Every structure is written in structure tokens, then in C-alpha cells.
Amino acid sequence: MSGLLRALVPLTWTGCCHVEQHSLWAFINILQDSQPLLIKQQCSLSLSGILWKLNPEKNPLNPLKEDRIIKEKSVTGALKLSAVFQVYFLFFFFFFYKGKHPLNKNLMLWLIAFIFSSLILCLPEKLLVVTIATKDTDGFRRFLRSAKHFNYTVKILGRGQKWNGGDYMSAPGGGQKVRLLKAALEKMKNVDQIILFIDSYDVVFASSPKELLKKFQQAKHRVVFSSETLIWPDRHLEDKHPHVREGNRFLGSGGFIGYLPNIKEMVANWTGEDNESDQLFFTKIYIDPAKRKSINITLDSKCRLFQNLHGALDEVVLKFENGRVRARNVLYDTLPVIIHGNGPTKLQINYLGNYIPSAWTFETGCTVCLDDLYSLTESEYPLVMIGIFIQQPTPFVTVFFERLLKLQYPKNRLKLFIYNQVTGKHLIHYGKMSFDIDLCRNDKDCDYFFSLNIEVVLKNENTLKILIEQNLPIVAPMITRAGRLWSNFWGALSGDGYYARSEDYVDIVQGQRVGVWNVPYVSSVYLVKASLLRSELKDYELFNSPILDPDMAYCHNVRNKGIFMYVTNMHTFGRILSTENYQTTHLHNDLWQIFENPVDWQDRYIHANYTHIMKDNLIETPCPDVYWFPIFSDVACNHIVEEMEHYGKWSGGANVDTRIQGGYENVPTIDIHMNQINFEKEWQKFLLEYIAPITEKMYPGYYTKCSTPLNFVVRYKPDEQPLLVPHHDASTFTINIALNSKDIDYQGGGCRFLRYDCSIQAPRKGWALMHPGRLTHYHEGLPTTAGVRYIAVSFVDP
DSSP: OOHHHHHHHHHHTTHHHSSHHHHHHHHHHHHHHOOHHHHHHHHHHHHHHHHHHHHHGGGGGTSSSSSSHHHHHHHHHHHHHHHHHHHHHHIIIIIIITTSOOOHHHHHHHHHHHHHHHHHHHHHEEEEEEOOSOOHHHHHHHHHHHHHHHOOOOEEEOOOOOOOOOOOOSSBBHHHHHHHHHHHTTTTTTTTOEEEEEETTTEEEEEHHHHHHHHHHTTSSSSEEEESSSSSSSSSGGGSOOSSSSSEEEEEEEEOOOOOOEEEEEEEOOOOOTSSSSHHHHHHEEEHHHHHHHEEEEEEOOOEEEOOTTTTTEEEHHHHHHHHEEEEEETTBBBBSEEEEOTTTTHHHHHHHHHTTTTEEETTTSSTTTTOOOOOOOGGOOOOOEEEEOOOOOOOOHHHHHHHHOSOOGGGEEEEEEEEESSOOOOOSSOOOSTTTTHHHHHHTTOOHHHHHHHHEETTHHHHHHHHHHOOOEEEEEOBBBTTSSSSSEEEOOOOOOOOTTHHHHHHEEEEESSSEEESEOEEEEEEEEHHHTTTTTTTTTTOOOOHHHHHHHHHHHTTOOOOEEEEEEEEEEEOOOTTTTTOOSSSGGGTTTTSSHHHHHHHHHHHGGGGGTTOOOOOOEEETEEEEEBBOOHHHHHHHHHHHHHHHOOOOBBBTTTSTSSBOSOSSSEEGGGGGGGHHHHHHHIIIIHHHHHHHHSTOOOOOOOOOOEEEEBBBBBBBBEEEOOOOOOOESEEEESSSBBTTEEEEEEEEEGTTTEEEETTEEEEEEEOSSSSSOOOOOOEEEEOOOEEEEOOOO
């Protein structure tokens, strides 16, 4: 019997709280233990009703459907009819069947379960949420998700109708809501029905109907309105508001709860126009002592039921506890059940909606990131228009396009255009001819527009697939700038619409919080559904503003349309380049990016095996105390050689050299010094970052600051300077990097250490020789017999 009670007690709350699934299974197990087939059949309707309540997704009474009440009537009627039949059946069974077949324990359990389930299903649900939604917005869908999370029953009014109630921001409005509510209430007859009337586009539920009803009953009034710290829309009515002992004094019309007869009485006299103020209408009722007493109205002054954010942003914080997230009012130490981003607080409700009620918690991480995903199939890949924007000189452009080619997406489902503002050419023709977002908007086959700035380093080859699968209106992959907190999204906005740092911004950028985040601003790279471009975003002036830059203007216009923008950091996507100090005065300007974009400089110019040198024992010792290891990529070698030849001012190879201190060179070479092409600082940075760590490993106890008065590139040619006579270097150690390949670019060459009679005759392109400069390593440059040989040399720590 105790097992049955454990199963049935939670079921009595199915109309007003979330039911634990294990209770259902306990109930089903009891049913399965019993024998009489007839009773099993009779119980099927009751059990299916319970299942409907526990599984709203398969429930024809799904509270997220507009015609919720209509369906409830027909099905509840069937359940009531079933209950009546069951009562007659039980009466017949006890008085006629009992005498022939004694009741056993299992049968008794069946009968009790029968009665309980019938009563549960035939009782009308006490709380009904009523809201207005003339169209499906992102905010409305968020509202429904939170309602579904707590199993609220929702009736939606105004679906498909034109909104005539104003925009609330520029002038009072909202009368259409009162008109629709009044008409809907006239059809409701249950005097015990409790109505919760709230906005939907900017509202989320933070707790269950059970808590809401409990707090409503504790208010000891028939109607409870949300409260505000600010009076709107008529400030002249301030003195007429009743004073409260503690809390907010003014009425907020965005949320109220009450008994059906009282709310009917309250709205009965509405005869206003759709664009008149609902807040003013309810305020005048509230400040009228007679009406306030007759209807029995009070305010939720301490925000126990409702939290309006306008005027209270400093009072509200997130509270993380036991796998749930609540909004806490720190001024009154309350936990509101309903959070309303009224007035100009839409960004704040979006921020809170990233967490409430349990979208992201410290225990579970993101709980909604895998909901409603779009399933990609090879045969049905959406067509994506990629728009590449070049708005300023940018480093590593070649690498950008190499990565673009590696995107894991069918190339026949991509279209591409490039807008190049730098060269003055508005478009480089690749596929379709256009240079802005209109190309996708006007192409009926275009499913998505992928905006991609040239400074984006897209390392994740699956980026496009990942973004499409998120199935969001606008979504950006989070990219950051190496070593900094800069990213391509803003977590909040300042009062004047510029960047502000949200409380969670650093955690998101650093990957401490991973998920899909509703944010007010994205830039540089993002995916937009083409259906939006043809509907809500069909305005051709999306990027135009007299005071904002194009990205800010775009995001401002998107926000004003009520469209959510998201950024995801569930994967590592890449980074963004710094372009602030990019100079274009050289042949290969990317060589100078070691300070501004060190990660990309390394990817481009450092040998792929450099990071494996120690782990994989890649350092060779061809001669005593001479170390040989990979350092430069082929691209680095080529760029350095081409940069020197482009400069072209090679020395004459004479002993007199005004470029060096003292003006005399004992063992001259035909060379160009790094400082001649303004590459001295960059070269020393290279030595400190990539050579010094190897030096300190191979020469234990020696620590270098890479002081280098001489850094140069030497050119050997048979008819110019084929070799270098034996000599010591003016250094503690010397770096000698081969910049081209033997047997491909030249013949002969190499280096011989006389003391050890040891030669390296086949230098590898991009590999460095590191050896002591003085005393022990007297050496010579072997003759180059054909072609041209280039080496980069540094005399370190003279």
C-alpha cells in the first residue's frame, strides 16, 4: 500500500507542478502486478491521461499550442464521462461481483488507484497562463521553452493578428492586450480558475506553478500586480498611489495574477483603442480606492512573484544553486518566479535568459545547446552564400584563402563574392556578381548568408556545418585575439550603445563557460538565415547609420526587430588578426607581424616540426658542439630571400664597411644587414622566442639575451663570392640558417670546422646550424659551384 501512495501523491499535483518520472513508473509497476483483465482495460483511459500530463510533447493538450483550451474541453469531457462510467462500474463491482469473488490485496490496490486517477484527471487545472503573441519571435519561443520546462498551461491570444498596440518605447500603448484578454475571459466560466496574465516576448519563468500559486495565496488578495520603482506613463498620478511599508510603490501591467471573476470585473469596462495605454488603464483602477477594494488588488511590492527589470537592474543578480539558476532580488532578498525585461531592459532579460531557469549551470554546463538542431544530410546541404569583406590592409591574406578552400562543405553548395575596399575595386568576380547582402536576399536558392571578414583566421574546417546545425537566426563562432580578451562579440552594451563588459564575458572568452549565448553584438564572422533577410531584415539600410559604424548599425537594427544574435564557444573556431599597425611598404609585409600577430607569424614562418624538437629528438649533432635543427618554413626562407633581392643593395664584399662599428670587416661577405630593411627588431624577437630556448637546452648553464650587433643574409655565387675563408666569428655562438636547397637552387656549398675536420655539405632548407663562435670552432664556407646560395647569419652575444 505504501508503494501505491508514493506513486499517487505526486500525481495529485499534475495540474500545478512538474511530475517526477519515477512516480509514473511506480504507478505502472503496481498496475502490472494485478491480474483482472477487465479492470486493466477500464484503467487505460485514466493512465493515458496521466501519460499525457507527464509527456507534453506527445500530449494533445500540449500547453504550448494555441488552441489549448478548446482541446482541453473535449478531452476533459471524455475523461469525465469515463470517470462516471468508472464510478458505476465500481458500484456494480462491490455490490454484485464482490459476493462471488472475494477481494484480494491486488484488486483493492487497483480500485484505489482507479478512484485517485479518475479524480485527478477530472479536476480542472487551477492555473492558466494567458499571454499575447501576434507573431513567433525569438523572445516568444524562449518564453514557451521556460513555460514547458515547468509544465505551465499556456493560452496564447492574438496569433496571426496585426499588432496595433504601439511599440512601448516611444509612447504608451498595449490596449490591444486588454481587448484580447477581455474577449478570452468572457468564454471562461470556472470561478475557481486562477489567471496569470503576462507579456511573452521579454519574459521567462524562473520557477514552478506550485511556487507561484503558493506565493499568490500568501499575498491574501484576489488580484496581484507586478510592481515597479518607476511610474509610467503619467507621472502626475504619483501622489495618488497608495504608500507601501516596504518595496515598490507603482503598478506594472506586464504581469498580474488573480481569480477569474475578479479579473473579469477589472477589465469589464475597457472600451479603449488598441494603441491606448494598458498600464494607464490598470493604474487608474488601482489608485481608485473603491475599485481597488472591490476587486481586491495589491502589488507584489517586494518582487516575490514578479521581477520587472526596468529601474531595478542593480537589484537583480543570478543565483546558482543545486543545478538551477534563479534571479535574486538582493534589495528585498526574494526569488521572483517571473522575470520581465520591461521597457529598455531587453538586453538584460536576454542575458538572464542565457541561464534561467537552467539553460546553463555550473553542474551541467549548457542544457539547451543541443536542442532543435538542424540535421545535415549530404543530399540536402543548404546553399550558402559566403561574403568576404576586405575593408583594410590585412596580413596573411594568402593563408585566409588557403583555409577557405579547406572548409568541409560541398563546394557545389557554396557561392562566393569578395568585396575589396582596399584596392578600390568593389568586387572580384567569383561566381555571382554582387557586393553586399542583397545577393543572398534576392537569390531564391540561397538558404544562408555567411559573412566573413578577411582578418578572421578560421581554423576549424567544420565551422560552417556547426553553425548551420545550431539552427539559429543569427549565430557567430566565437573568435578571439591571441593573448587578449578581445573577441568578435560583446556581452553587454553601454548606455550609449557601445561596448560594455558583461559579468560572464571573461569566462566565456576564456572557455570557463561553454555554450551558445544570446548577445547584443557580433561581428567579423556570422551566419544569417536567408529567410530573415527576406522577411524581418528586408530593410536595405541595415548597415547604415549617421552615428554608428556598419557593424554596430547592423546589430542595432537586428535588435530592434526582436531578433536574437548568438555566439557559440562550444568548439574552438579560430582567432582574429590585428590590423592596426600593418604596414604595406615591403614586398612581404607579413614578415613584420611577429609582434602584432605572433601566433599567425609562427604558423606561417616557423617550421612545422619546431615544436617537436625536444619531444622527438630532432636536434642533430653533425660535428662536436654543433647543433642542427629545423627552424624556418619554406615560405619564410622564400620570403626572406625575395625581400633581400627586392631591396637589392648587396654589399660589395670589401673589407671597408661603413655599416658596422669601426667601419672595417676582417672577413667580408656579400650581404644585406637586417637593419637595412628595418627588420632588426623583428629578427631579435625571433631569436629570443625560437633560438634562445634551444641554446639554453643544448648549452646548459648558459642564458642568452640574444644581443646581436650583426644579423645579415649572405649571398654566394660562383662568379661573385663562391666561398668564405677560414675564420672565427665575433660571437659567443652563431646561428646559420640555410634559405634555399642544395641540388635544386645551387651546387656545392656547406661549412667545414677545421679543428674537427668535420663538414656539413648538404644544408637543409630552413634548418639552423648553431655553433660556438670563437676559439674552438674555426670554420670556413665551402665553395658554391653553381646557382646561388643564401644563408641568414646572426652573431649572438659578441
